[in-house]
Structure formats: structure tokens, C-alpha cells
Amino acid sequence: MRISFCCSHTRAEPWLEGFRQALPGADIELWQPGAPAADHAVVWAPPQQFFDEQPRLKGVFNIGAGVDALLKLKPPAGATLVRIEDGGMAVQMAEFVAHAVVRHFRELDVYDREQANAHWEFRRPRVRKDYPVGVMGLGVLGERVAQGLLHFEFPVRGWSRSPKQLAGVECFAGAEQFDAFLRGSRFLVCLLPLTPETAGILNRENLSRLLPGGYVINVARGAHLVEDDLIALIDGGHLAGATLDVFRTEPLPPEDPFWRHPKITVTPHTSARTMRDETIAQIAGKIRAFERGEPIAGVVDARRGY
Ligand code: NAP
Ligand code: GLV
Numbered sequence: 085m086r087i088s089f090c091c092s093h094t095r096a097e098p099w100l101e102g103f104r105q106a107l108p109g110a111d112i113e114l115w116q117p118g119a120p121a122a123d124h125a126v127v128w129a130p131p132q133q134f135f136d137e138q139p140r141l142k143g144v145f146n147i148g149a150g151v152d153a154l155l156k157l158k159p160p161a162g163a164t165l166v167r168i169e170d171g172g173m174a175v176q177m178a179e180f181v182a183h184a185v186v187r188h189f190r191e192l193d194v195y196d197r198e199q200a201n202a203h204w205e206f207r208r209p210r211v212r213k214d215y216p217v218g219v220m221g222l223g224v225l226g227e228r229v230a231q232g233l234l235h236f237e238f239p240v241r242g243w244s245r246s247p248k249q250l251a252g253v254e255c256f257a258g259a260e261q262f263d264a265f266l267r268g269s270r271f272l273v274c275l276l277p278l279t280p281e282t283a284g285i286l287n288r289e290n291l292s293r294l295l296p297g298g299y300v301i302n303v304a305r306g307a308h309l310v311e312d313d314l315i316a317l318i319d320g321g322h323l324a325g326a327t328l329d330v331f332r333t334e335p336l337p338p339e340d341p342f343w344r345h346p347k348i349t350v351t352p353h354t355s356a357r358t359m360r361d362e363t364i365a366q367i368a369g370k371i372r373a374f375e376r377g378e379p380i381a382g383v384v385d386a387r388r389g390y
Contacts, residue, residue: 085375088122088138090115090130091147098360099126106368124371125163127154128358135159143374145367147358149173149225151384152278152305164374165384169224171366172359177225177303178232180355181273184301184327185233188271189215193325193349212237216295218269220285221304222248222255225356226275241269266293271301278305279389288313297324303355306331311342318347329355 087103087110089096096114103112103126113119115134124143127134135141141163146154151167159165187193191207198205216239219226227250230240234252242250243265247257256265266272272294276282286302286309294300300323302309311332317323325347331340334353342348370380384390 085110085124085371086120086122087112087124087126087371088115088119088134089113089126090134091126091128092130094128094147099364102360102364103368106364107371110371124374126367129153130157132157143371145370146384147363147367149356150277150305151390152307155384155386155389165386166367166370166380166382167384168358168363168366169382170228172362173356174225174228177275177356178228180329180351181229181301181303182232182236184349185215185217185238185271185273185299186236187349188299188325188327189238213239215239215270216241216268217271217273218243218265218294219253219273219275221275221277222250222253223275223277226273229273229275238271241265262290263293266290268295270295270297271299273301274304274308276304276308277390278307281389283307284310286310286314288317291317292322294323296322298322299324300326300328302326303329306334315341315345318345325349327351329353 089100089112100112100114117133121140122138124145125138125141126145126147128147135157139160141160144159144163144165146167149168151165154165189210217233218241219230220243222230222242222244226242230242230250230253233240240252241254241256243256243262245258248255274286286300288310291300291313300314314326318325327349328342329351330353336342336350342350373380
């Protein structure tokens with residue numbers, strides 16, 4: 085069995101070594117133009133040339149959770165696309181979102197600014213029930229985020245495409261329940277995949293429906309957010325601020341207003357990083373199952389877009 089590794093922005097050597105240990109007997113190589121045809125591919129944002137030269141691929145294993153970039157390409161028609169499910173990302177996402185929620189709820193952002201002026205003044209405690217958190221996307225990451233927030237006793241609401249039941253979470257589904265979901269949320273966390281249906285969903289119309297003083301946390305993809313709409317709603321006072329981990333252009337250009345906006349926190353697409361060892365173990369397990377003809381989880385439905 086031949087496996088081709090083609091991941092941009094990644095130092096290949098430790099990955100190749102890890103896959104060689106996890107799949108002894110397999111021939112695992114870093115892709116170069118003109119390389120022999122492989123049976124499986126491990127990819128992150130490969131060039132189209134990679135797929136054009138690999139017509140025999142049976143499995144394409146994405147080393148991230150989101151497949152929006154992959155679905156812009158044309159993989160071979162017969163290839164099964166598979167994404168990472170959790171692989172060490174869910175706990176990172178849960179801690180990142182819990183931190184952003186607690187930081188704003190407890191006004192730690194305000195105390196940071198006051199420390200700079202040696203100003204000692206405590207603020208009246210906020211009441212948790214006034215700060216319901218709405219999680220858009222109740223998949224592998226969204227469900228874990230929701231569970232994390234329940235530990236801190238926030239009211240948690242969730243929205244997904246198909247109906248769900250999660251203990252302690254008020255669940256909403258589909259376009260018909262979106263309005264009720266938004267109108268009862270003060271924090272809004274985006275953990276949707278980027279698809280034609282979800283692109284631009286964090287727009288003026290939808291964000292205006294949040295409870296006054298709403299706070300947006302986008303940890304999914306930059307193209308979910310209409311950037312000018314967010315700034316207008318913060319500057320106009322309906323929203324209190326935002327934590328943004330993902331952007332339409334990455335790296336975020338130095339001149340982007342998000343960098344200097346006093347109510348926006350920027351992080352460099354780092355809320356949940358791919359963990360090499362867990363990812364190698366998960367993909368190797370799926371390749372073995374695939375070769376045995378067994379069903380595997382995390383198969384992408386290209387028509388659905390995730
Ligand atoms: P997932 O397991 O596929 O979950 C996606 C969730 O979104 C599901 O609950 C799905 O509903 C829901 N959904 C999809 N389309 C919808 C629509 N039109 N309306 C309402 N709900 C919709 O994905 P995941 O593993 O949790 O990852 C989510 C996203 O996080 C990824 O696609 C990626 O873009 C992003 N991500 C970001 C980072 C980072 O570092 N910032 C790291 C990893 C992932 P159903 O349950 O009904 O299918
Ligand atoms: C990261 O953004 C991922 O999709 O895994």
C-alpha cells in the first residue's frame with residue numbers, strides 16, 4: 085500500500101516518521117510532482133496538481149476538521165474524503181471558548197485595562213442566567229464546547245441542522261428555529277462548517293437578533309462573519325465585543341481594524357490545533373479499517389459540504 089503525504093504549512097518529517105511507525109509495511113512518502121500513484125493521501129490544502137496526478141486514490145484523509153478548502157478542489161471521483169474527528173481538538177476548543185466566555189462575563193478584559201492605570205475598583209457581579217450562550221453547530225467540537233460551558237453553570241443553547249438532544253442544553257434545529265435560538269442568546273459561538281448555507285451567517289441581520297450586549301466568538305471560519313457588520317454593531321452599542329480566531333484573510337493583515345479595536349480580541353487561528361500523534365493514530369486506524377473493507381467515521385458528504 086502506498087500513501088502520499090501532501091500537507092502545506094507542516095514540517096513533513098515527523099509526520100512521515102509517525103505514519104511509518106503506525107503503518108509498518110506501508111510505503112509512505114512526501115508527495116513531489118511526478119510521484120508514483122498512491123492508494124491513500126494524507127492532506128492539508130494540497131494543490132490541485134496533487135489530485136490531477138493521483139487518479140487512483142481510494143482515501144483522502146484531511147488532517148483538520150474543516151474541509152471547506154478541500155472541497156474547493158477536484159479530488160479523483162472515486163476517492164472517499166475523510167476528516168479528523170476531535171483528535172485532541174475538542175478539549176482545546178472547549179477551553180478556548182470557556183476562557184473567552186468567562187473573560188468577558190467576569191469583565192477580566194476590563195480589569196486588564198484598569199491594571200494598566202493601577203486602578204482598584206471591583207464591579208458588581210453579573211448574573212449567569214442573564215448570559216445564555218448559544219453554540220452554532222453541535223458536532224464533535226460544538227457538543228464538547230457546550231458541555232464545558234455547562235460546568236460553569238451558564239445556560240447553554242445549541243443550534244444544528246438536524247434535531248439533537250443533549251443533556252442540559254436547550255437544542256434548536258434548522259432554519260425555522262434559528263430566530264428563537266438567536267433571540268435568547270447573549271453569547272454567540274460559531275462552530276459551524278463553512279458551506280454555501282453558512283457563509284456570511286454572522287451578519288447584521290442575524291447578530292442584531294442577539295440579546296443586547298451580545299458577545300460573538302468565531303472559532304469556525306473567517307467567511308462566516310461579515311466583518312463590517314460586526315464592527316458597526318459593536319460601535320453602535322448592540323454588541324459588547326468579540327473574540328475572533330479566524331479571518332477571511334489569514335494571516336490577518338497588519339492594517340486590519342480588528343487588531344486595534346478595543347472590544348475585539350484577535351488570536352491567530354489557534355483555538356484548536358491539529359495534534360500530530362492523535363491525528364496519526366486516528367488516520368492510521370481508519371486506513372487499516374478502510375483496507376479491511378470496514379465502515380469508517382468522519383466521511384465527508386460533499387453535497388452537504390461537511
Ligand atoms: P462537525 O462535527 O461536522 O459539526 C458540524 C455541526 O454544524 C453539526 O452539528 C451540523 O449539524 C451543524 N451544521 C452544519 N450545517 C448547518 C446548517 N446549515 N445549519 C445549522 N447547523 C449546521 O464539525 P466539527 O468537527 O465540530 O467542526 C466544526 C468546524 O470548526 C469545522 O468545520 C472547522 O471549520 C472549525 N474548526 C476550527 C478550528 C480552529 O482552530 N479555529 C479547529 C477545528 C475546526 P448536524 O449535526 O445536524 O449535521
Ligand atoms: C482547523 O481549522 C481545522 O479545520 O481543523
